Amino acid sequence: MEIVLNSYNTLIASALVMLIGHWLVFRIKFLSAFNIPEPVAGGLLAALVITLLNAATGLTLKLDTELQTTFMLMFFASIGLGADFTRLKKGGKPLVMLLALVSVFIVVQNIIGVSLAALLGLKPLIGLMVGSITLTGGHGTAGAWGPVLETQYGIAGATTLGIATATFGLVFGGLIGGPVARHLVRSQHREPVRNARERTGIEAISGTPRHEQGTESEEANRLTFELFDQPRLITAYAAIETLAMFAACLTSADLLGRWTQGTALELPTFIWALASGVVLRNVLTHIFRFQMFDRAIDVFSNVSLSLFLAIALISLRLWELASLAGPVTVILAAQVVVMMLYAIFITYRFMGSDYDAAVVAAGHCGFGLGATPTAIANMQAVTDRFGPSYKAYLTVPLVGAFFVDLINAAILQIFTQIPFLQ
Template sequence: MVFKLDLIQTLALAVFILIIGDLLRKKIKLLDHFCIPAPVVGGILFSLISLLGYTSKTFTFEFDETLKDVFLIGFFTTIGFTASLRLLKKGGIQAFIFLLVSIVLVIVQNVLGIGLAKLFNLHPYIGLATGSTPLVGGPGTSGAFGPLFEQAGVKGAATIAMAAATFGLVMGSLTGGPIGKALIDRNKLAGKNEKDCQDETVIDKLINLDSDSLLKSAIIIVVAMGIGTIISKWFVDIGLTFPPYIGGMLAAAIIRNIYDFTNKELVLEEIESLGNICLAFFLSMALMSLKLWQLADLALPMMVILLAQVALMSLFAYFVVFRIMGKDYDAAIIASGTCGFGLGATANAMANMETLTEKYNKSAPRAFFAVPLVGSLFIDFFNAFAITFFMNIFK
């Protein structure tokens, strides 16, 4: 039996899955501890139900995924509004250096993934699907690039990328704390306790939203998305392979910096809120359509590549990030945070760093500025271009 859902039914199911995922996160503390997003929880649960139906040959689902691309482009357009050159300059040389280090990590993850994929006689795009796409990028980037890999003929790449992203969310939490603790203890960096200080970037803020500001935010997002379609078409015309959201992201970045240059203010909180809504809906729709049965033939090479990525991330944080960022207490905290967003998400990074600063009762203001600034704002921008670069090389 085939259950065919139209556009509205598909959206309604995605919302239901999002609600179920949120309820499970609240009930199962382990999911919350590892910062597994609600749409990932609900989506994977539904994909397991789909797997049961497929393997038993009793039922399958077909979805109208028209809105999925709209939510995808909407989310990444809001990411573009965070690409402020003025903000990066305000972060100082440390934030800029950490951004460069993170870009190197993106490149190395993809080189390792592609190299091991070729070792298993797999398409290089499988390496990208187990490289920076799911790890630095997370579920959102996986959902964006996975279909592009499949359009290039790599069967199951979207499912692999989503599975790798979920694996990374867990490992990002498991590795960061031990790495940071080892660096602090081995180098005796804790020293005397300092006055507790908490950077504003880690304080939960209550945002008051009103209809006018939300409308203005929605308008500017849609305008950027519209301009982005022209940019994306231009990329296609000159023969470059880019995901559909790149145009909107670039348009938003240009608009943001024009606003900064002219000293005009954007309603960034509202833009971020709308972006989070788009991401939640997109992830629900992307994950509920996963075809887990496509993983069967690739389970072994995928696990080998992902375990190698965990080893790479641990060594990179311990020997590269720590040294380049100054070999001090803040550098150790940054190394811990890098494991968080380098394998999982910025939320994992913040959790890792907060755990360590609480343990040693010593603040790390440099770390709490650089990591969220780079991890949640700038690295997604550069990661998308890095993935696209490798795609064009190996297409």
């Protein structure tokens, strides 16, 4: 038996899933501690219920995919619209260095994924779904690449695998960040802030000059990373203005996708949406001196991602993952170990081998396996104990929330075109 939901029913179902997810995250400490997104919490519960019903009665659920595609394209357009390249200047050399380190790690992550997938008898491209698509990219990128791998490369259950892997990454990205940072900080023989105060009566010295401690890191945190549930003041005019920009990005993505189909420039539509957002943002800002309303972009970004994830998760067919469970677990375990080693021996050393570098390494663990909120949570756990780090709070959110998706999209496109991986 198959239940078919039209676009209106799909929107209602996704809204209900988000409300249930909100309640679960509020009530279950584990979910909030590891920054599990509300649509993921509610959606996985819905997917589990549907799986049990399928096992008992053969029931399947089919949702309207047009809304899902629209919300997915809006989310990637929002990433582009938020990518103002003047922020590179604010971050300076540390930001450029972290971008380079993250780029190399994305390549490493994908090499590990495809290599182990081939060794374990899986299609090599499955390794990308257990690589940077889901771990660096997160749920949004997983939901976008899943249908591409399913339709163009014949990998059944890619979307389901992607959502499950991205959730795994969120949890372990939060688990390893703290231990990695503690190991690095202890190697510097650094005392917790409280102990230093008790012993000397002054603030512990951080990578930031003492007179700048606290205020600058707090300001950097406030300016460069905005919590998804933080109240925002948005006018009707700003909302309409922002919707028009999203519409322009989606129209551009649709046209470019049609014009390049079957050519060497053919790319997934969501990449065109992201690229259109980048061009529109920087042209409007730097040529026409247009004042972008970032708060409105953030709100529409969060709403579109939440609805997209809710619809994608309700559509999951968890029973399709049974044959992949063992090999995927091996690959994920390897990815966690490599992330820890890379953060300790590469990220930490190239970012300066000081306290700031230790906090950055913790943040890299967060968005290298999970997402930017996980990175922020990791860094907060360290700075609450050992003191503030202005450099980390300036560079990590900018890389994790904006530029990493641009880099990841470009690298993934190269990997998918390698003949022996297909």
